[in-house]
Amino acid sequence: MQIVPKSFYQSADVVSTAKALIGKILQTNIEGIITSGRIVETEAYRGADDKGCHSFIHGKTERTAVMFESGGVSYVYICYGIHHMINVVTNSISNADAILIRAIEPIEGEEIMLARRGGKFKNYYLSGGPGKVCQCLGIEKSGNNLPFYDHNSPISIYDDKCFNETIMSTPRVGMSHRVAEYANNHWRFYVKGNPYVSRPLLLKYDY
DNA sequence: CACGGGATCGTCT
């Protein structure tokens, strides 16, 4: 498997990159424990003008600073005080775009994922949802600001040239109550019919 | 399956 090069993350079109990220393989090496999964759901967040994007809402703060870095590194933050969320930072330096990884389909170490999740979950109950993804892969706050394009990084992304499935798009999750003209944009992507895709909104569109 | 509430705390105003 080939690692995805840094150049992939430099695109100025975060929406296209979010779609292109579908089907790639996210792997973590947490103190020697390897787990991986196919990325089956993503969401694009655009720093320039997107009222749902942290870097647009808050500007450059201690937390969001990593979003302003050159594309190809991770942005991990905590939501609701409990859940970790991992994003792929894209675009060139100071253009603060990011892609939220919302669901993976386990490839390596499913037993480890089950143990980390603390239950016998199947399908999207195991890894469909951004908090679940981080739990499965053992990603915590220390996973912030790490490169995806380096074999030796604890978090890396690989290409799978055999991947060839239908990609669907919908509005993003958790935006509806926000005052945002971008709330209705189809900036969420997922693999059609994949059982690991998170449940919200899916049934409305995937038929 | 739909809906609602509670958990829980880092981050920003």
Added chain:
DNA sequence: GACGATCCCGTGT
């Protein structure tokens, strides 16, 4: 001091 780019469990149909 308020609020989440969530998850899980309980209740009702």
